[in-house]
Amino acid sequence: MRMVIEKRKSVSRKAIYIVPIASFVSALILGSILLLITGVNPITTYAAMIKGAFGSMHALSETLVKATPLMLTGLGVAIAFRMRFWNIGAEGQFVFGGIAGAGIALFFSEIIPSWLVLPMALVGGMLAGALWAGIPAALNAYLGINESLTTLMLNYVAVLFASYLYYGPWRDPLGFGFPGTARFPEEAWLPRIFGRVHFGMIFALIAALILWFILNRTRWGFELKVIGENKTTAKYLGIKISKNIVVALLLSGAISGLGGASEVTGISRRLQAGLAVGHGYTAIIVAWLAQLNPIAVIFVAIMMAALLVGGDQVQITMGLPAAVGLVLQGLILFPMLAGSLFTEYRLKIIRPDTPPSKERESEA
Amino acid sequence: MNPQSSKIILEMRGITKHFPGVIANSGVDLTLFDGEVLALLGENGAGKSTLMNILIGLYRQDDGEIYVRGEPVQINFPSDAAELGIGMVHQNFMLIPRMTVAENIVLGMTSLPFVPDMRKISNRIRALSEQYRLKVDPNAYVWQLTVGEQQRVEILKMVYRGAEILILDEPTAVLTPQESLELHDVLKVMTSEGKSAIFITHKMDEVMVFSERVAVLQNGKLKATLKTSETTPQELARLMVGRNVLFRLEKEMQEPGETVIELCHISAKDDKGLSALEDLSMVVRAGEIFGIAGVAGNGQDQLAEVITGLRKPTEGKILIADRDCTGKDPLGMIKAGISFIPADRIGMGIAGNMDISENLIMKGYRDEPLSSKGFIRPNRIIDFAKRLIDSFRIATPTPKTRVKFLSGGNIQKTILAREIDACNNLLVAMYPSRGLDVGATETVRNLLLEQRSKGIGILLISEDLDELTSIADRIAVMFEGKIMGTIKSEDADIEMMGLMMAGIPLEELTNDVFEKSESSTE
Known part of the structure; x- marks a missing residue:
C-alpha cells in the first residue's frame, strides 16, 4: 500500500471547517499520550479541565476573563495577517495600550470631568496601540523595512517601558515597594458584567462584528483583500498599497491597544507586572486557528482560554502541572499547520493488488 | 524511418481520469514507437497535461493500463517513471539559478555518492552535450544562461539520467525561431539514436515540422492518431476544435473617430534606470486598433506601463481625450477611461x-x-x-x-x-492571445474587434504578426524604445516589418526602395 498526495482541482469547502476541528481532536489525542506516559487517565483529566473551564459560573467567568485579551489581540493580528503583514507585535501594542490607559486613569482624573476619564483611557489605549503598530507599518510601507523584526523589537520596548514606569516614576508610594502603580480612581474602572468578566469582552464582540463587516461588505475591505492576495494586481487596479497597509495596521494596533487598556481598567485596575504574559503571542495561534476570520477568532480565543483555565484547575484538583493546558495549546498548532495542506491537496491510498478501476476518489 | 516497422516502446490503453466535475481523460489510447517523435496536439484543457502527468507519476489514472516495452507497469511516483526511463521537460524549468549546470543535472539523483566527483560528471555532461548537440558549459551557473540554454540543461538532465522516452511540454513556447530550429536538430539526433519523444503542443505548424506521427486530443478524448506526412494543418485544426478554424474574424471597414490618446515625445526609463522609451510619439483614435509590433523587450512593457500609470515618463506628455494626463497614477488613468489587459495574467x-x-x-x-x-x-x-x-x-x-x-x-x-x-476610452491589450488555444484566440480577437466597432480605441501590443495584420488598422514597429515606422495593415509586408523590427526605420526602407527604383530606371 502506498500513499500519494495529489493536488485537488478545487478547494474543498468542507476541509475549511474540518481541518481546525480535526486539529483540535488530534491535539487531544497527542496530549492523552503524554498524559498516559505520566500515568494519569486522560479522559478524567480532560473532564476535569472542561469542568474547570466551564463547570461553574466562577469557572466560566475566569475563562471569559482570560479569553477577552486573546480575542482583541487575535483580531488585531488577524487583520494584519490578512494583508500578509507579519505583525508579531500584538504583545507590545497591547502593553502600550495598557500604559496609555493607565496614564490617563492615573493622572487625568483630576483634570477632566469624571465621566470622561474611562472613555479617554480606552481611546488613549487605542491610539497608543495604533502608534505602536503604525511605526513598523510606515517603516515597512515607505522604506521597505522588514515588519516582523520591527514589530518584535517594539514588544521589548513596550514591555520594558511598562516595568520602568511601575518600578520607577509611576510606582505607588504607598504600595510597600510592590511593583505597580496606585489603584485607579473608581471612575476609571471598566464596568464588570458578572464575576470578573468586564466590558472588554463586549468590545471584542463588537470589534469582531465590525471587522467582519469591513472585510466582507465594504469597498475598503475589498481593497485590503486584493492587497493581501496579490500586491501586483492591487497596484495595477489603482489601489494605494502603502496607505492601505498603514491604515489597516493602525486599526490592528488600535484593537490590541484597546485590549491592553481594557485589561488594566477592567481587571487589575492598576498598571503592574502581569500585564505582559504573552497574550500577544498566543494571539498569533488564535488568528491562524481562526483562519483569520474575525468571528472565528472569538470562539478560538475562548477555547484557548479554556485550555489555560482548565489547566490551572487540574493542577488544583488532580495535582497535575498547570502546563498541561499550555502543552495542549502548543499541540493544536502542529496538526493545524499540517492539516491546512489538505484544503488544497488530498491523500490517495494506492493498493497495488487491486486494479485501479476499483478505486473511488474520496472527494466531496 | 518507418515507425510501423519499429518496436512499440510505450503504450497507454484506455486511460481515464476524473477530477471533481471534470473528465480530464476518457479512454485514451496512446502508442509510442521506438525512435519517433509523437506530437500530442490539443487545445488548452484538452487533457494533454493530465495524460502526461499520469505518465510521469504525478497523477494516477482512475482506469486504464500503461505498458512500457511490453510490460504492464504501475507508475505511482515520479521516481517510478524515472526508473522506466521516462523524463519530462516542463514548461517552467525546474532549475536552481545559483547552482551550476552540472550541479543542477545531478541534483537529487539517489545514486550519487556522498561526495560526487564533479569533474567526472562534467566530462560526462560534455560528452553527452556533444553527442546530442546540446551545447552548454557544465560549469556555467544557470542564472547566466539564456532561456534556450536552460531548456538544453533540462533535456541533458533527462538524458544524463538515462531517459529513453522524453516528454516535452510546449518546448518552443519560450524559444526564439533560431532556438526552435536547434531543438529540432537535437530531437533528430536523439531519435536517430533510438530515443523517443512526446511533443506536447497546440500549434499545428510545429506538429508538421517536429513529428512523425500526431495524436489529437479533444475534450479529454483521443480524436485521431495520424501520420504527419499524411495530414495537413487544416485537418489537424479541424480535429482539434471539431470545426474549421481559419479564424473567422469580422472586421468591418470603418473610419476611425477622434483621438482617444496622444503620446507626445515620451521618454521613460526601465527598472534598471536605462532608457526604455525615447522620444516616442503616437496617436490612437476611437474605433481603431493600433498595433505595436516588435521583438519583446524593446520597450513594449514600459509603453504599456506609462499609458496605464504604472510608470512615470521622464519626459513628454500624455493627452487623453485632449486632457493632459501626464504623470497620473494607475487610478487616475483608470478614471480617464483606460483599461489594461496585462501580459502577466496570473x-x-x-x-x-x-x-x-x-x-x-x-x-x-x-x-x-x-x-x-x-x-x-x-x-x-x-x-x-x-x-x-x-x-x-x-x-x-x-x-x-x-x-x-x-x-x-x-x-x-x-x-x-x-x-x-x-472601458470607455482606450483598451491596452498586451499579448492578449499568447498561449491560448485556437478557440480562445478567436474569441479574444473577435472581442477586440467588437470593441473597435463600438468606438473604443485599442492599443494592441503583440508579437504575433498574423494577429496584427488580421485585426489591426495601423501597425507601428518598435525597436529599442523608438517607433521605426507606422504602416497601414493592408500595406503590411512581413519582410519590411522584419527589417523594422531589426532596427531599420521606415524612411530608410522607402528611400532605399525609391533609390533602387530610380537607379533601375537609369
Whole structure:
C-alpha cells in the first residue's frame, strides 16, 4: 500500500471547517499520550479541565476573563495577517495600550470631568496601540523595512517601558515597594458584567462584528483583500498599497491597544507586572486557528482560554502541572499547520493488488 | 524511418481520469514507437497535461493500463517513471539559478555518492552535450544562461539520467525561431539514436515540422492518431476544435473617430534606470486598433506601463481625450477611461485565490451599482458576475469558484470581461492571445474587434504578426524604445516589418526602395 498526495482541482469547502476541528481532536489525542506516559487517565483529566473551564459560573467567568485579551489581540493580528503583514507585535501594542490607559486613569482624573476619564483611557489605549503598530507599518510601507523584526523589537520596548514606569516614576508610594502603580480612581474602572468578566469582552464582540463587516461588505475591505492576495494586481487596479497597509495596521494596533487598556481598567485596575504574559503571542495561534476570520477568532480565543483555565484547575484538583493546558495549546498548532495542506491537496491510498478501476476518489 | 516497422516502446490503453466535475481523460489510447517523435496536439484543457502527468507519476489514472516495452507497469511516483526511463521537460524549468549546470543535472539523483566527483560528471555532461548537440558549459551557473540554454540543461538532465522516452511540454513556447530550429536538430539526433519523444503542443505548424506521427486530443478524448506526412494543418485544426478554424474574424471597414490618446515625445526609463522609451510619439483614435509590433523587450512593457500609470515618463506628455494626463497614477488613468489587459495574467491580471465574481468586480467595485457609499452590494455583484460570465462565455461551475482553478483561456476571458466592461476610452491589450488555444484566440480577437466597432480605441501590443495584420488598422514597429515606422495593415509586408523590427526605420526602407527604383530606371 502506498500513499500519494495529489493536488485537488478545487478547494474543498468542507476541509475549511474540518481541518481546525480535526486539529483540535488530534491535539487531544497527542496530549492523552503524554498524559498516559505520566500515568494519569486522560479522559478524567480532560473532564476535569472542561469542568474547570466551564463547570461553574466562577469557572466560566475566569475563562471569559482570560479569553477577552486573546480575542482583541487575535483580531488585531488577524487583520494584519490578512494583508500578509507579519505583525508579531500584538504583545507590545497591547502593553502600550495598557500604559496609555493607565496614564490617563492615573493622572487625568483630576483634570477632566469624571465621566470622561474611562472613555479617554480606552481611546488613549487605542491610539497608543495604533502608534505602536503604525511605526513598523510606515517603516515597512515607505522604506521597505522588514515588519516582523520591527514589530518584535517594539514588544521589548513596550514591555520594558511598562516595568520602568511601575518600578520607577509611576510606582505607588504607598504600595510597600510592590511593583505597580496606585489603584485607579473608581471612575476609571471598566464596568464588570458578572464575576470578573468586564466590558472588554463586549468590545471584542463588537470589534469582531465590525471587522467582519469591513472585510466582507465594504469597498475598503475589498481593497485590503486584493492587497493581501496579490500586491501586483492591487497596484495595477489603482489601489494605494502603502496607505492601505498603514491604515489597516493602525486599526490592528488600535484593537490590541484597546485590549491592553481594557485589561488594566477592567481587571487589575492598576498598571503592574502581569500585564505582559504573552497574550500577544498566543494571539498569533488564535488568528491562524481562526483562519483569520474575525468571528472565528472569538470562539478560538475562548477555547484557548479554556485550555489555560482548565489547566490551572487540574493542577488544583488532580495535582497535575498547570502546563498541561499550555502543552495542549502548543499541540493544536502542529496538526493545524499540517492539516491546512489538505484544503488544497488530498491523500490517495494506492493498493497495488487491486486494479485501479476499483478505486473511488474520496472527494466531496 | 518507418515507425510501423519499429518496436512499440510505450503504450497507454484506455486511460481515464476524473477530477471533481471534470473528465480530464476518457479512454485514451496512446502508442509510442521506438525512435519517433509523437506530437500530442490539443487545445488548452484538452487533457494533454493530465495524460502526461499520469505518465510521469504525478497523477494516477482512475482506469486504464500503461505498458512500457511490453510490460504492464504501475507508475505511482515520479521516481517510478524515472526508473522506466521516462523524463519530462516542463514548461517552467525546474532549475536552481545559483547552482551550476552540472550541479543542477545531478541534483537529487539517489545514486550519487556522498561526495560526487564533479569533474567526472562534467566530462560526462560534455560528452553527452556533444553527442546530442546540446551545447552548454557544465560549469556555467544557470542564472547566466539564456532561456534556450536552460531548456538544453533540462533535456541533458533527462538524458544524463538515462531517459529513453522524453516528454516535452510546449518546448518552443519560450524559444526564439533560431532556438526552435536547434531543438529540432537535437530531437533528430536523439531519435536517430533510438530515443523517443512526446511533443506536447497546440500549434499545428510545429506538429508538421517536429513529428512523425500526431495524436489529437479533444475534450479529454483521443480524436485521431495520424501520420504527419499524411495530414495537413487544416485537418489537424479541424480535429482539434471539431470545426474549421481559419479564424473567422469580422472586421468591418470603418473610419476611425477622434483621438482617444496622444503620446507626445515620451521618454521613460526601465527598472534598471536605462532608457526604455525615447522620444516616442503616437496617436490612437476611437474605433481603431493600433498595433505595436516588435521583438519583446524593446520597450513594449514600459509603453504599456506609462499609458496605464504604472510608470512615470521622464519626459513628454500624455493627452487623453485632449486632457493632459501626464504623470497620473494607475487610478487616475483608470478614471480617464483606460483599461489594461496585462501580459502577466496570473501575476498581475487576477488574484488567483479570490473567486470569479471578486475578480470581475475589481474595476467596477468603486462605483454604483456594485457599491454605494463605501459599502459593496453582494447581490448586485453576483448578478453582475453572472451577466459577464454569460456574455463572455466563461466556463466555470459557479461565480464563487476561485479563479486559479480555471483554464488559461477562461482566466483570460475573465480579465477581458472585466476590462472591456469597464472601458470607455482606450483598451491596452498586451499579448492578449499568447498561449491560448485556437478557440480562445478567436474569441479574444473577435472581442477586440467588437470593441473597435463600438468606438473604443485599442492599443494592441503583440508579437504575433498574423494577429496584427488580421485585426489591426495601423501597425507601428518598435525597436529599442523608438517607433521605426507606422504602416497601414493592408500595406503590411512581413519582410519590411522584419527589417523594422531589426532596427531599420521606415524612411530608410522607402528611400532605399525609391533609390533602387530610380537607379533601375537609369
